Structure formats: C-alpha cells, structure tokens
Amino acid sequence: MPELRTLQAITRALADAMEADPSVILLGEDIGQAGGPFGATRGLQERFGPERVRDTPIAEAALAGAAVGAALTGLRPVAEIMFMDFITLAMDALVNQAAKARFMFGGQRGVPMVLRTPHGGGLSAGPQHSQCLEAWLCHVPGLKVVCPATPADAYGLLRSAIADPDPVIVVEHKGLYAMKGELADPPEWTPIGRARLARPGRDATILCYGAALHWSLAAAEELAREGVEAEVLDLRSLQPWDEAAVLESLSRTHRLVIAHEAVEAFGVGAEIAARMADIGFDELDAPILRVGAPFTPVPFAHPLEAAWRPDAARIAAAVRRTLA
C-alpha cells in the first residue's frame, strides 16, 4: 500500500469528496490561496475554483453560522477552524444551531456540515493554540465528533463525515499532520462509531484516540518487554463511541486504562469510565484508570509543556497500576 502523510490523506479526502459531489464546498481562513495554515487544502482552490474553496475573513462565528445556513440550503460545507481553541467563537452556530436543527425542526432536515479543526499540543503553541476541547462537543446532542490517529482514518473518517446527514466535527491532531502511514488504493471509508483494534493483547485494555494512540502503542511495546500484553483500542469516533467494542475488549482483559491528551477531569475518558463501571462492572478486576492532562492550561515553554502532556510512560505506569 502506498504511504503518505496525514495531511495528504486529508487533502485527498477533500478532493475526492468534491469530485464526487458538487454540493461539497470548503470554507475557512486562508484555505484557498494560501492552501490552509497547515496545508490541508493545498491545490484545491486551483483545482475546484474560488467558488467552492472559499477564503473567509477571520470571522469564526459567521463562517460556522454560514456553514449551517448553507447546509440547510442544499450544500455540504466543510468548514475549517484554524485551531480548535478558536471554536469558542463558533459555539453558537455549532451548539444552538447545527446540533439542534434536525431535532427542533421536527426532523424536516438535517445539517450535513463538517467542521475540521486541529487540536493538541507539542508545538509550544501556548495556552490558546494547543487545547483539546472535544469533550465540550461530545456533550451536545446532535453533534458527532471523530478524531483520527492515522492517515487511513484521517481519509476514511473525513469521507464518512462529509457524507453524513448530520453535523460532524473532525478533530485532527496538528502534531500528526506530518506522520506517514499507509492508505489503501482506492482508499477506504472509516465508518463513524467504530473503534479499531490497533494491537491485540490479553492483560489490559488501553483505550485511546488521536495522538494518544501512538503513546499507547509505545507503552504497549514497553510493557511487552516486561511480559505484559496490553491491548490497544483506537476509539476513532468519540460521539457516538463504540461501546460494544470497548466492552468486548474489557471482557477479555478485565482491566481498562483510558488515555487522551485532553485534560483528564470531565473528559471523554470520564464518560467512558462511568459507562464501563456500569455495564462492565462484572468484568472488571481493577479500577478503571484515566491518563489525561493535568487541570491547568497548556503551558508554552518546552519543559513545561513536556511535563504537562501525557505520554507513553504515564500510560504504561497506569497499566502497571491496574495489574498491581
């Protein structure tokens, strides 16, 4: 299978979706002429024209609101918010409009829009350009939230998101944009709501998403040298999430560690842990542990940010604790 970078997989998904469906348009700051702040839309304006790849002003609220109105009027807009931190400015459009329309209009129509946005630290981008805010969106009925960790899923989830009849937030990790991986030819779509078994194991389950997948795989490698076989499950979709796959894995390993870069408190892991403590109670041989960021803003300086971010060592330590 050919290898390519995550960013190229995203560009390919956007191009393929636009090729397949003339109602797909792109909206975002600097996505046209400049090709996107990270290059995800490079070449697309030349290929599809400025009417379908629109550079918007720096106006997140109106750009997200316009995506809602366009989606209600026959388009499938894919909006880009340059950094996930800026989603604060688009929250009315997402929470009160996009998420509500299908329900509050009695099912007359959905809002088939996608909002792509990068989260995550590791680039010393500081407190307002590094946050992982996906749990906010997972808390809103009417939204779907996905978070790819590989080029194949970056392609596959984006295609599924664009074709979805409801609003989908695609949370990308900017630290993974340059990461290489395989993409099938032709590339496959990743269904929303399905986890992926990234590494089988029998002793404990590490459930993760986004950049934490790679820390989890590294942790599993480290644990394997100690004779511990950890299973790594890549959640991929956060809302809806694959409850059956998590329960199935837990039923085999009887131990669960949930890892994500987002702040641990009130995060995605909290919801999954609570749910598994309920429906998976009989399977558990140890308390469910979470590994997430501490409850502070993301710091800027390298040593501070490195200390702040979860990593393979913390995940491995958590697995050891569940086995102790």
Added chain:
Amino acid sequence: MADLLALYRTMLTIREAEMALARLFADGEVPGFIHLSVGQEAVAAGVCSALTPRDSVASTHRGHGHALAHGLDLHGFFAEVMGKASGVCRGRGGSMHVADLSIGMLGANGIVAAGAPIALGAALAHRTRGTGGVAVAFFGDGALAEGVMHETMNIAALWRLPLLLACENNGWAEFSRSETQVAARLSALAAAHGIPHRELDGADALALAEAAEEAVAALRRGEGPRVIEARTRRWRGHFEGDPQRYRDPAEAAEAAAHDPIARARAAFLAAGGEAARLDAIEAECRAAIAAAIEAARAAPAPRWEEERSGAYAPAEG
C-alpha cells in the same frame, strides 16, 4: 404596484394569529415563552411579498410573522406553538423555532442575531448552486450589538451575496431602549460596508413591499447585499406576560397609533376600494385561524417515545 389586498391579508393573518396566541397564552394553552410581533406586521408582509418559496428566510425570536408571511401553514404553526404532535416541528421546537424548510423558512431563532449568518450561508448556497434564489435575514435593532451581525455584513459585502438584511427597528432591545445599547446607526454601519441602505416607515406595507421588490431584484441581478431598515413599533412586551415596568405608558400608547393594518385599510378605501372586500378578508383570516386552533386543540400531545431519537438521522440499513 404591490398588491395591497394581498398585503392586507398577510398582515391581518399575522395580527389575528398573534392576538389569538396572546389569549391562548393567558389561558394557559400555550406553554413557554412567546414574543409577539403585533404592530410590526407590515415588515414581514412587505418583505416576504417580494419572495418566492425558493428563497430563504432566517428569522428571530419574534418570528411568527416572518414564518407566516413566507408561507408557513397555519395548522402546523398553531399546533407547534401549542405543543402538539401535529406541529410543524412535531412539538419539539415551539414558538421560537417555527420553521418550514420545504419553503426555505429556516426558522425563528432563540439566539439574537444568530439568523444573520444562517441567512448568509443560505445566500452562499443560492449563489453556489445557481438557484437564482435570495436569502433574507430578519433582525431587530438590538441585534446590532452582536458581533456576528458585523461579521455577516462584512462577508456579504465582500462576496456580494444575495442577502437582504431586513431590520425591524422597534426602538427596543428586549427591555432596554436600543439607543442605550447601540452607538451606531444601521445606515452608517451599512455605508461603512458599502451596502445600500433604505430606511422606511415600518407601518407602510406598500412602501416596504416596493422597497423589498426593488432590493430583491437587485439581489437576483447579483448586485450584492441590501439593507432595509423599517422603523416600526412593538405594541406588546418583549414576551407575553412582560409587565413592562421599564416602559413609559405614553410611549406604549403612542406605538399603538402606528397601525399598519389601519393604514392599509384607509389606503384601500381612499383609493375607492370597497370596505366589504376588506371585511371579507378579515372574516376569512379569522375563520382560518379559528379552524387551526380547533385542530391544534384536538391534536394529540407528542409522545416522548416517538421523538427521543430525533437528534440524528435514522441509521441506514
């Protein structure tokens, strides 16, 4: 010239519907909050008279008139506001979310100014898809304090989108005089964005209809956005049951002197029209509303079991 009788019928439908809701609300037959547009009917009727069902309308919390003027069926409307299963939104939305997407009525809206970027997106869709349609954003003068109004004006002007920004300037931003809320005049804001602006008497349905016709024609020709600002009067409180302690009774009484329906009636009679025709329209409007209310009363309440899965499209297969 716009059809005065058609405007009269639309305004009367709105007036009678709103006053019926006021009674139903007082009697406990309408749950929640309702915001009535009594006194402002000419703006909805005049602007929407220039539209067709392919055009899009995004409205406000005071949105009943816009929805009805753009063609929302009275039965679906009353059943919705009264919280019944036969409501246009199946009883899930209520007064602040009446919508009919099949005719481009993109909903009343519970968030001030939120309809503006939605209409902007609808205008973008009409342009991109080449439908020939236009979009209208209704908003009040209070919404000018919201940032998204300015973002919307900026983008509409930059992209020359077919967006009509229709301001109902009733002098009130909820419970406050709007001059204490907004420093700029809309005419100056429009000028700053290079958007043509017309200010009209909000009780003059004919003038509003003609201005809307002219603006919509310009939008359809691709000449970029337009602003229509209607100086209108809010006869009632911000919401039904609002004691309006903040309001000078003299101002409220003066507001009621600006009656777009009385104005249209007088204009029709002065032009030699027969009162009997106006009376017949009135009787028809009342009968249609009474029938819609009776049907809504008889309709079943929505059932949670049938509605609970409505946040997402049904899963395929």
